[in-house]
Amino acid sequence: MGANFNLKTLTVALAALSAASIASAAGLDRSGQDITAFLQDGTYAETVYTYLDADVSGHxxxxxxxxxxxxxxxxxxxxxxxSYDFFRYGVKADINDTFSVGILYDEPFGAAADYSGNNNFVDQNPLSPRNGEGTNVEVRTENITGILGAKLGENKNFQIYGGPVAQRVKANVKLRGTAYEVANGYxxxxxxxxxxxxxxxxxxxxxxxxxxxxxxxxxxxEHNANAFESYPLAPRVGGSIPPVAGGPFVFPSTRDGDIEITTPKSVNFDFxxxxxxxxxATAKVRWVPWSDFAIVPSLYNEVSTANPAYxxxxxxxxxxDKDQWLVELGLAKRLTPALAVTGNIGWDSGAGNPVSSLGPIDGYYSxxxxxxxxxxxxxxxxxxxKYLWFGDAEGQIPSKTVVSNFEDNDGFALGMKLSYQAK
Structure with missing residues (x-):
């Protein structure tokens, strides 16, 4: 066989770029749910900070x-x-030459968008108590993953691993402006x-x-969370429904109840x-079925049925509408025993176009x-x-009506990682 590429001599080059290796603009994907910290040799720990700043503008x-x-x-x-930032932490240790344990923390899904100015996504009604308020969305999640791995085979080349995941999710959404029709103020x-x-x-x-x-x-x-909804125009929508036995139906303007949210499964391939x-040489492929994901607050959903079409x-x-595919290819080069550099290119498919007006990006190249x-x-x-070229996208409201267009947008991600490894 040819030259022996001893892994120890290349460890310095591993994942040097992953400090800024966010996943995507597809759906609510953010961290990419990287588990490579667990795959490192010996005792390993890392702290990663990522900052993302994007320019997403349109008409x-x-x-x-x-x-x-x-x-x-x-x-x-x-x-x-x-702009938003998040941390990722990981620690891994070998119990013996067969078993390993690890704990990972990341913030896998999220969104942060805020409309302002004079457009259809800002309440412009001088008589409204929300006059001047813009559409806003903020979604944050946190994951803690415990992993137990077992190495198999005569040379311990194979490893199976698994464990529990605890996830915390919260969200706030404000719809403002005439773009949202009767949902203005929701x-x-x-x-x-x-x-x-x-x-x-x-x-x-x-x-x-x-x-x-x-x-x-x-x-x-699967999450079952408490959600408080405010829908100022809901009573007016209900009053417009043709009368039924017992009189016309009137929707409430507020509701405090439960909401079921199921964050998506995913598959990652790291090579x-x-x-x-x-x-x-490195490669990463990620698949997330965003076409199965939905946020369905009960009052919002109920009011929409006033329209027979829904x-x-x-x-x-x-x-x-579509699932997300992410592909990243990279090279790492060791320049000295202590210094390595990396470069990579990436493609993200996005999750469909037109896409939600709360995140009007159709994937990216990076x-x-x-x-x-x-x-x-x-x-x-x-x-x-990492520099990102976002795909042009049309924004739509839940009724599938196109309400905006976003073109020629971009962004960048910066990251830093501190790591410890003892073999």
């Missing part, structure tokens, strides 16, 4: 007529994407809820050529292999650079940056 729809898909450029919509606050799922995977490694491959499945997680003793199921507040420096035998610091 509202000036078209007036029956065609839901028609678009005519309207008023300017300034940048709606709020607000829902979804209180924090914690529930549980699981993770399972299999990995294969061949240290002599620095090869490692891992396939990881995460289950969906690396040595090209020569100082260079590593009966019997009513409308979701947020939903997506390019990134990073570096990792071992300042002691065990401690290292990594830094990375």
């Amino acid at each position: 509202d729809n000036a078209y007036v007529g029956p065609d839901k898909n028609a678009y005519q450029q309207g008023k300017k919509i300034d940048d709606i994407a709020e 607000t829902t606050n979804i209180n924090a809820d914690q529930d549980y799922g699981w993770i399972a995977g299999v990995a294969y490694s061949k240290p002599e050529i620095a090869l490692q491959a891992a396939l990881t499945y995460r289950s969906e997680i 690396q292999t040595g090209i020569n003793p100082t260079m590593l 009966r019997p199921d009513g409308l979701s507040l947020v939903s997506y 390019a990134g650079l990073g570096a990792k420096y071992n300042f002691t035998e065990n401690w290292a610091i990594s830094a990375g940056g």
Whole structure:
């Protein structure tokens, strides 16, 4: 066989760019749910900080007529994407040469958008108590994953792993402006809820050529949270329904009740292999079935059934038409025994177009650079940056009416990682 690509000599190059390796603009995906910290040799720990800043601007729809898909450029919509940051932590240890344990923390799903200015997504009614308020959405989630792994085979090349996942989710959505028709003024606050799922995977490694491959499945997680809804125009909508036995029906303007939210399952494939003793090739593929995901607050859904076209199921507040695919390819090069650099390119399919006006991006292309420096035998610091070219997208409201258009947008991600490894 040819040159031995000892994994230890390439460890300095591993995941140098992952400090800024966020997943995507598809759906609510954010962290990419990376588990590579658990796949490291020996005792390993990392702290990762990621910051994302995007410019997502466009125009509202000036078209007036029956065609839901028609678009005519309207008023300017300034940048709606709020910058956000999040942390990721991981720790892993070997019990013996067969069993390993680990704990991972990340913030897998989220959204942060805020409309302002003079457009159809801001309440412009001087008589409204919400005059000047813009459409706003904030979604945050937190995951804690426990993993137990067992290495199998004569040379311990195979590993199976799995464990429980605890997830916390909360959200706040405000719909403002004439773009949302009768839902102008609608607000829902979804209180924090914690529930549980699981993770399972299999990995294969061949240290002599620095090869490692891992396939990881995460289950969906069902939440039953408390949600308070305010729908100022709901009574007027109810009063417009033709009378039924006992008199006309009137929807309430507020409701305090439960909401079921199921965060999606996912599959990640992580791969690396040595090209020569100082260079590593990496690949990542991620799939998330966002077409199965929906946020359906009960009052919002119930009021939508006043329109016979949306009966019997009513409308979701947020939903997506397609599943997400993410592909990232990279190279890592060890320049010195302590310093390595990386570069990667990526593609994200998005979750359909038109897409929700609360996140009007149709996937992205990306390019990134990073570096990792071992300042002691065990401690290292990594830094990375990634530029993202967002796909053009039309924004739609839940009735599938196009209400906006967003073009030529971009963003960047920056990350830093502090890691410790002892073999």
